[in-house]
Amino acid sequence: MLTVSLNGVEFFAYHGFYQEEQLIGGRFIVDLSVAFKPVDELSADDITHTVNYETLHSICRSEMSETRKLIETVAQAIINQVTTQYPFVEQVDVLLKKMHPPLSGPVNHSAVRITYNKGDN
Template sequence: MITISLHGAEFFGFHGYYPEEQKLGCRFIVDVDVSFEPLNDLKDDKLSNTVDYEQVYHIMEAEMKKTSKLIETVAQAIADEIKARFSFARTIRVSVKKLDPPLKGKVDYSNIVITI
């Protein structure tokens, strides 16, 4: 089993339940781990034998550009798209952190994690 990871990808997005969150936006950090069995022998040294993390990044970027009320929805969409693109993936873990969520007290981030 192999796992590729992209951690700490930062995006500015307009996700949030409240209209002002969707207007003002905020920063998000996305982490993705994809575990899989290689399609062929890795000695072949071909990108097609693995999960291309550049494509994973583009999936993250595209989903973060869409506005959603819940970061759970964003994480699920990222996981679903990765699974659609890389059907041989066994486990996909997506974490979305919302930095400085609009709460009364100081909170560094809220976080959700989805594993499929």
Template structure:
């Protein structure tokens, strides 16, 4: 089994339950880990034999552009798109962190993590 990962991909987006969050926007960090069994060995040095982390980043980037009330919905959408592109994945872990959420006290971030494994 192999894992590709993106750690701390930063985005400015308009996710949030409250209307002012969707109007003002906020900074987010996204972490993605994808576990898979390679279809081929890597002796031919071919990117098509792996999960391309640039494509995974582009998926996250595209999903962050669609405002949603819940960061859970964002994480699920990222997972769905990765599974569509790479149906051979064994598991996916996506964490979406909202930096400096609008709370009374000082909070570094709020976050949600979703773990996905295909049904057997």
């Protein structure tokens, strides 16, 4: 199994249950890991034989730009896009952190993690 990951990808976005969050926005951090069995020899040194992390970044950027109430919805949308783009993937793990959520005291981040396993579907 081979894993391609992006870690600590930062975005400014407008996700949040409360209207104020959707107006003022905030910082979010995405960690994304995609695992698969290579379909061809990696020694071919060909990007079409792997998952392109530039494409993964583009998927994250696109989904983060869609304002949603729940970060769970955003994480699932990232997974949906990855599995559509790369139907051969076996596992996708998304950890989405909302930095300094508006709570009654200091909180570094809230987070949601969703893991897709091909065999579970």
